[in-house]
Amino acid sequence: MITTPPRGMRDFLPDEVRRRQYVIGVIADVYQRYGFEPLETPAVENIETLLGKYGEEGDRLIFKILKRGEGEASGAADLALRYDLTVPLARVVAEYRAKLPKFFKRYQVQPVWRADRPQKGRFREFYQCDVDAIGSSSPLVDAELCLAACEVLRKLRFTDFELHVNHREVLTGLLTGCGVPEERHGNALVALDKFDKVGLSGVLQELEDRGFEKRVSNALTGWQGVRWPKEWREWMVSQLPLLGDRGRAGAQNLHDIIDLLSKTEAESYVRVNPSLARGLSYYTGAIFEIRVSDLVGSLAGGGRYDNLIGMFLGEQIPACGISLGLERILVVMGQRGMFPEELTATAADVMLTIWNGAQMADTLALAAELRSAGLRVDVYPEADKLGKQFKYASSRGVPFVLVVGDDEAARGEVAVKNLATGEQTSVPRNGVVRFITSQSNIPS
Amino acid sequence: MITTPPRGMRDFLPDEVRRRQYVIGVIADVYQRYGFEPLETPAVENIETLLGKYGEEGDRLIFKILKRGEGEASGAADLALRYDLTVPLARVVAEYRAKLPKFFKRYQVQPVWRADRPQKGRFREFYQCDVDAIGSSSPLVDAELCLAACEVLRKLRFTDFELHVNHREVLTGLLTGCGVPEERHGNALVALDKFDKVGLSGVLQELEDRGFEKRVSNALTGWQGVRWPKEWREWMVSQLPLLGDRGRAGAQNLHDIIDLLSKTEAESYVRVNPSLARGLSYYTGAIFEIRVSDLVGSLAGGGRYDNLIGMFLGEQIPACGISLGLERILVVMGQRGMFPEELTATAADVMLTIWNGAQMADTLALAAELRSAGLRVDVYPEADKLGKQFKYASSRGVPFVLVVGDDEAARGEVAVKNLATGEQTSVPRNGVVRFITSQSNIPS
Numbered sequence: 096m097i098t099t100p101p102r103g104m105r106d107f108l109p110d111e112v113r114r115r116q117y118v119i120g121v122i123a124d125v126y127q128r129y130g131f132e133p134l135e136t137p138a139v140e141n142i143e144t145l146l147g148k149y150g151e152e153g154d155r156l157i158f159k160i161l162k163r164g165e166g167e168a169s170g171a172a173d174l175a176l177r178y179d180l181t182v183p184l185a186r187v188v189a190e191y192r193a194k195l196p197k198f199f200k201r202y203q204v205q206p207v208w209r210a211d212r213p214q215k216g217r218f219r220e221f222y223q224c225d226v227d228a229i230g231s232s233s234p235l236v237d238a239e240l241c242l243a244a245c246e247v248l249r250k251l252r253f254t255d256f257e258l259h260v261n262h263r264e265v266l267t268g269l270l271t272g273c274g275v276p277e278e279r280h281g282n283a284l285v286a287l288d289k290f291d292k293v294g295l296s297g298v299l300q301e302l303e304d305r306g307f308e309k310r311v312s313n314a315l316t317g318w319q320g321v322r323w324p325k326e327w328r329e330w331m332v333s334q335l336p337l338l339g340d341r342g343r344a345g346a347q348n349l350h351d352i353i354d355l356l357s358k359t360e361a362e363s364y365v366r367v368n369p370s371l372a373r374g375l376s377y378y379t380g381a382i383f384e385i386r387v388s389d390l391v392g393s394l395a396g397g398g399r400y401d402n403l404i405g406m407f408l409g410e411q412i413p414a415c416g417i418s419l420g421l422e423r424i425l426v427v428m429g430q431r432g433m434f435p436e437e438l439t440a441t442a443a444d445v446m447l448t449i450w451n452g453a454q455m456a457d458t459l460a461l462a463a464e465l466r467s468a469g470l471r472v473d474v475y476p477e478a479d480k481l482g483k484q485f486k487y488a489s490s491r492g493v494p495f496v497l498v499v500g501d502d503e504a505a506r507g508e509v510a511v512k513n514l515a516t517g518e519q520t521s522v523p524r525n526g527v528v529r530f531i532t533s534q535s536n537i538p539s
Numbered sequence: 540m541i542t543t544p545p546r547g548m549r550d551f552l553p554d555e556v557r558r559r560q561y562v563i564g565v566i567a568d569v570y571q572r573y574g575f576e577p578l579e580t581p582a583v584e585n586i587e588t589l590l591g592k593y594g595e596e597g598d599r600l601i602f603k604i605l606k607r608g609e610g611e612a613s614g615a616a617d618l619a620l621r622y623d624l625t626v627p628l629a630r631v632v633a634e635y636r637a638k639l640p641k642f643f644k645r646y647q648v649q650p651v652w653r654a655d656r657p658q659k660g661r662f663r664e665f666y667q668c669d670v671d672a673i674g675s676s677s678p679l680v681d682a683e684l685c686l687a688a689c690e691v692l693r694k695l696r697f698t699d700f701e702l703h704v705n706h707r708e709v710l711t712g713l714l715t716g717c718g719v720p721e722e723r724h725g726n727a728l729v730a731l732d733k734f735d736k737v738g739l740s741g742v743l744q745e746l747e748d749r750g751f752e753k754r755v756s757n758a759l760t761g762w763q764g765v766r767w768p769k770e771w772r773e774w775m776v777s778q779l780p781l782l783g784d785r786g787r788a789g790a791q792n793l794h795d796i797i798d799l800l801s802k803t804e805a806e807s808y809v810r811v812n813p814s815l816a817r818g819l820s821y822y823t824g825a826i827f828e829i830r831v832s833d834l835v836g837s838l839a840g841g842g843r844y845d846n847l848i849g850m851f852l853g854e855q856i857p858a859c860g861i862s863l864g865l866e867r868i869l870v871v872m873g874q875r876g877m878f879p880e881e882l883t884a885t886a887a888d889v890m891l892t893i894w895n896g897a898q899m900a901d902t903l904a905l906a907a908e909l910r911s912a913g914l915r916v917d918v919y920p921e922a923d924k925l926g927k928q929f930k931y932a933s934s935r936g937v938p939f940v941l942v943v944g945d946d947e948a949a950r951g952e953v954a955v956k957n958l959a960t961g962e963q964t965s966v967p968r969n970g971v972v973r974f975i976t977s978q979s980n981i982p983s
Contacts, residue, residue, distance in 0.1 A: 096851050097588060098634035100581050101618055106631050108638065109576035109645065116577065128910040130917030132553035132886040133560065137544050137664050138582055138620075138650065139602070144541065158583070159605040161616050163654045170614015172605050174545055176582075187550050190542035194552065196935055198920055200886075201553065206582065210607045220581050231920035235899050239918065242903070351896070358900035359907060407540050442576040442644075452795070455679050456802035459686070463803060466572040473574030474683065476642055476675035491640055 103211070103219030113438050115222075118424060119204050121250045122224050126202040129243040131226055134201040136183040138208075142175045148182050148406075150376065156209045176208035180225040181377075181403065181416065188229055188414075189407035199229040204421070216426055227416030229404065234348060236415050237381045237399060238355035244385060244395050244417045245361040251424065252433050256394060258361060259368035259384045262349040263398070266372060268342015269314040269334070275307070281376060283307055287315050290370030291391075295319055298370070318369045324353045327367040345380070352381055377403045383417060390427055395419045441492035443473035445531055448484045448498050457499060461509070461527065468528045489514050495531055499524075547655070547663030557882050559666075562868060563648050565694045566668050570646040573687040575670055578645040580627040582652075586619045592626050592850075594820065600653045620652035624669040625821075625847065625860065632673055632858075633851035643673040648865070660870055671860030673848070678792060680859050681825045681843060682799035688829060688839050688861045689805040695868065696877050700838060702805060703812035703828045706793040707842070710816060712786015713758040713778070719751070725820060727751055731759050734814030735835075739763055742814070762813045768797045771811040789824070796825055821847045827861060834871055839863045885936035887917035889975055892928045892942050901943060905953070905971065912972045933958050939975055 100106050107115060123133070139160065146154055159172035166173070177183060180203045188199060204224045211217060226243060228236045241258055248256050266287075270280050286301040293301065295316060302312045314337060318330045331338075331346045338346060349367075356365050364385075373382045373396060380399030387394060397417030405411040428434055445465055447458050458474060465472045473493060475484045481498065488496045498510040509527050512519045513534070522530045544550050551559060567577070583604065590598055603616035610617070621627060624647045632643060648668045655661060670687060672680045685702055692700050710731075714724050730745040737745065739760060746756045758781060762774045775782075775790045782790060793811075800809050808829075817826045817840060824843030831838060841861030849855040872878055889909055891902050902918060909916045917937060919928045925942065932940045942954040953971045956963045957978070966974045 096633075097585055098630050098851050099585075100630075101583050101585050104581035104583060106581070106634070107579040108631075108635060109578060112577040112579050115579075127886075128913070128915050130887040130890075130915055133556040134553060135551040135556050135559075137548035137550070139545050139548055139652070139664065141541055141543075141545050155607075158607070158618070159611070160620070161603040161605050161614070163599075163602070167603070168614075170605070170612075174602070176604070186542050186544075187552075189540075190550070191552065197931065200917070208583070220583065228920070233921035235893070235903070235918065236920050238899075238903065239920075242907075355900050355903060359903055407542050442571075443574040446574075449679070455682075456799050459679070459682065459799060459803055463686075469572070471572050471574055473644070474679065476672070476680050476683075477677035487641065 101219070103213035103217075105218060105220070109442065110439065114425060114429075114434055115421070117434065117438055118251060118421060118428070119222075119224070122204060122247050122419060122421075123202065125243055125247045125250055126226050129200075129226075129239060129246075131200045131202040131228075131243070134184070134187065134203045135205060136177070136180075136187060136203070138177055138206070139174045140177055140183060140186075142172055144186055145175050145178055145182060149178055153178065156211055158208045158210055177205070178209060179207050180205060180223050180418070181227070181400070184225070184227055184229075184416075185404045185407050185414075188404050188412065192408065195229075197230050200227075201229075202226040216422065218422065222421040224419040224421050225416055226419075227414060229414045230412060232380075232399075232401060232413040234351040234355060237352045237383075238359070240397065240415055240417045241352075241356060241383055242359055242361050244383075244397075244419060245364055247419060248385065248394065248424075249360075251428065253387065253394075253427075256364060256385050256387050257366045258356075258364040259366050259371050259386060259393075260349065260353065260381060261368055261371035262345040262381050263372075263378045264341050264345025264380060265331075265338065265349065266315070268338040268340075268345060270311065272337035272339050272342065273308070273311045273314050275311055283311060283315065284372040285374070287370050288372040288374060290319075316370070321369050322366050324357065324365060324367060327353075349381055373398055380415070387427060389430070390423060392423065393420065394423055394427070441494070442471065443491070443493050444470045445495045445497060446473045446475060446484075446488040446491075446493045448481060448496060449475045449478050450481075450500060451478045454499065454504070457504070461497070461499065461524075464528055465531065468532055470528075470531060485512070485514070495534070497527065545663070547657035547661075549662060549664070553886065554883065558869060558873075558878055559865070561878065561882055562695060562865060562872070563666075563668070566648060566691050566863060566865075567646065569687055569691045569694055570670050573644075573670075573683060573690075575644045575646040575672075575687070578628070578631065578647045579649060580621070580624070580631060580647070582621055582650070583618045584621055584627060584630075586616055588630055589619050589622055589626060593622055597622065600655055602652045602654055621649070622653060623651050624649060624667050624862070625671070625844070628669070628671055628673075628860075629848045629851050629858075632848050632856065636852065639673075641674050644671075645673075646670040660866065662866065666865040668863040668865050669860055670863075671858060673858045674856060676824075676843075676845060676857040678795040678799060681796045681827075682803070684841065684859055684861045685796075685800060685827055686803055686805050688827075688841075688863060689808055691863060692829065692838065692868075693804075695872065697831065697838075697871075700808060700829050700831050701810045702800075702808040703810050703815050703830060703837075704793065704797065704825060705812055705815035706789040706825050707816075707822050708785050708789025708824060709775075709782065709793065710759070712782040712789060714755065716781035716783050716786065717752070717755045717758050719755055727755065727759065728816040729818070731814050732816040732818060734763075760813070765813050766810050768801065768809060768811060771797075793825055817842055824859070831871060833874070834867060836867065837864065838867055838871070885938070886915065887935070887937045888914045889939045889941060890917045890919060890928075890932040890935075890937045892925060892940060893919050893922050894925070894944060895922045898943060898948070901948070905941070905943065905968075908972050909975065912976055914972075914975060929956070929958070939978070941971065 158176040160174040377400045378398040379401045382398035384393040385395040399415040401413040462472045496512045507524045508521045602620040604618035821844045822842040823845045826842035828837040829839040843859040845857040906916045940956045952965045
């Protein structure tokens with residue numbers, strides 16, 4: 096019988112779960128301090144909720160669920176697995192509008208599923224960690240989202256990341272200024288977005304191949320040296336005639352966001368990235384990516400999408416969000432050895448040995464006392480040779496082993512063995528909890 | 540456009556997520572102190588992994604996932620949504636046997652999916668909280684699992700639950716002793732298991748309808764008054780001739796487990812329940828259910844299943860587990876008002892107001908200080924009338940609102956309004972963090 100998980104999906108054994116839970120815990124803690132609240136939606140959505148939201152390629156990658164009962168034979172699907180956390184959020188905002196606050200700030204950490212071809216670092220089931228603020232188009236919202244995402248990374252001990260920003264309306268303004276009709280904008284942005292992969296010459300070639308004139312290439316790539324906000328402002332001023340009203344409003348908006356960020360702890364991370372376009376079609380304003388040099392792709396990405404919720408609600412509601420790439424964060428942290436030492440530690444602080452069946456009840460009572468003191472206690476499940484039990488504890492990395500032999504029991508004592516030092520100490524039965532908690536780093 | 544979640548599935552808004560996370564946190568904390576480690580498996584399994592494991596009815600309730608690409612048109616399914624956490628555990632133990640400890644103790648809290656007809660309290664997506672110990676048939680394992688589950692409920696402030704125990708081999712022994720062939724045992728147990736719904740007369744009728752002789756009814760229901768371990772032992776002794784070797788070994792095993800439990804904090808909860816049979820066919824030893832009087836059905840259930848892992852591995856490995864019914868626990872806790880008060884509280888400890896765009900950066904800086912002190916801080920996203928901002932904070936239940944008006948800024952002060960008392964205080968800018976943390980119950 097097959098015992099592997101499905102292709103592109105993973106089992107997480109305990110050490111891996113602890114690492115994932117640690118990162119998710121930091122994310123949740125930071126987002127809560129920024130006033131974001133947790134939301135959870137079902138893994139499964141009605142298929143109409145998802146189809147047509149992610150482009151043609153996206154539709155193909157959706158896992159579809161067969162109808163049940165009589166419908167099963169038809170081969171038709173009525174449900175599908177969640178493809179991202181943004182469309183479910185838009186659905187939730189539309190469904191519960193009256194119950195939700197005017198400014199709904201939510202974070203959501205749940206798996207999504209995509210039938211992509213599995214590759215190194217690309218899975219068919221993976222977690223997204225999204226944070227979104229609904230209901231305001233204020234630049235403070237964009238700035239706070241960037242700040243919060245940067246703080247998550249700092250709390251995880253990243254120091255070398257960059258927050259790349261750009262603005263969809265600046266790109267729109269430039270393209271419109273060059274006379275490119277709106278329906279061809281996406282086409283140009285897809286080419287621009289490949290800058291990191293194919294470089295300037297590659298982008299120029301691609302734009303030419305896609306039939307864009309030289310002046311379009313110049314407008315989109317003429318500011319490629321720009322990196323710092325100060326340079327960007329100068330370049331923007333030089334482009335004012337080309338930008339038009341929408342482009343100028345976009346530039347002003349990005350200026351305001353950068354200005355707010357420049358007075359915060361995120362200041363040193365901000366870079367303007369002229370080739371940042373972000374693949375998803377629903378962005379309407381500022382766009383963001385957080386990058387580190389030793390990773391192709393980004394640790395986080397997001398932006399403003401003021402029209403998506405309107406697709407579900409009829410009424411337009413402004414929104415902005417950032418998604419942290421949990422799987423990528425875990426990969427980089429693993430490569431760099433960034434996990435706290437205690438995470439790689441054992442499942443138990445103490446193991447209790449078992450001599451014989453008659454002594455099991457006493458052992459459980461001692462285990463209960465140690466557990467009440469907050470210690471993680473393993474009990475060897477069956478009577479066995481003591482050497483074998485010590486060896487087992489050692490293989491599991493348990494630091495202390497307790498033995499209540501007949502002699503010790505008669506003297507009202509417990510033998511405590513420190514497996515790291517090999518030292519064995521006799522401790523009065525009623526002093527065991529204090530002895531262990533004082534020797535280990537566990538808060539009692 | 541439809542904005543509801545799929546039939547029988549639920550969106551969890553922030554208050555509900557906080558309640559769920561609180562319960563899951565207690566479960567994880569207790570299980571870790573018992574030396575159990577976290578495991579996570581994919582939501583999706585290969586369809587062969589699941590089919591044939593849950594009986595005919597179970598197979599019908601499995602959500603099947605359509606093949607992708609060219610296979611899609613065939614209407615065939617190759618994947619399916621997880622139906623429980625036990626079969627994936629058995630698969631994991633078989634797949635990673637060499638990497639896992641000899642005694643693998645794991646807990647797992649993840650959703651499962653069943654295409655059941657939705658009813659009050661029955662959903663198509665719901666969480667299971669499983670704890671299992673693999674690798675030993677010692678009664679200490681069964682006792683520790685019961686102890687841990689009882690401790691979870693006590694930590695959640697349940698006081699009135701009962702731990703019902705019985706033993707499959709005792710039932711097997713009785714049936715065999717009455718001359719019932721093994722292939723008809725399941726048939727009899729299904730009838731017996733209905734005791735809580737249909738009462739003694741109902742079970743007797745059902746056994747008769749299913750063609751069982753009077754002596755079978757007598758053997759299975761003749762001990763229905765039995766409730767306390769002492770009564771049970773007396774009844775067992777009276778049945779020794781009928782029980783046969785297997786039945787006697789089962790009775791001895793259950794006696795040992797009860798004996799261990801009787802010397803622990805779980806002692807007062809233990810009841811022997813002669814009609815407890817548990818639906819699933821894979822149980823081979825002791826079986827458990829935890830019940831409260833105001834709930835039909837159980838808060839938790841489980842038992843020993845020494846043959847299931849062998850279906851995946853070839854080699855038999857003993858195993859025992861208990862599953863806590865998260866959804867039912869939440870329902871009862873909600874009905875009884877058992878959630879801690881702080882859970883129903885607001886998403887933020889403080890809200891900062893915004894007068895005008897020029898002041899946004901200063902406000903973000905103050906927010907950063909408060910957040911560093913561990914406070915959860917919301918910033919009103921845009922300039923607006925102060926009255927409207929106060930009203931918003933009040934509607935969200937935020938206890939404190941800070942105002943940095945131009946006058947306050949000039950004096951180096953911040954106005955702090957306590958929304959509960961209406962009291963407004965001017966506090967020096969550099970003393971705000973201390974003032975708020977001293978007024979609220981947040982650890983600084």
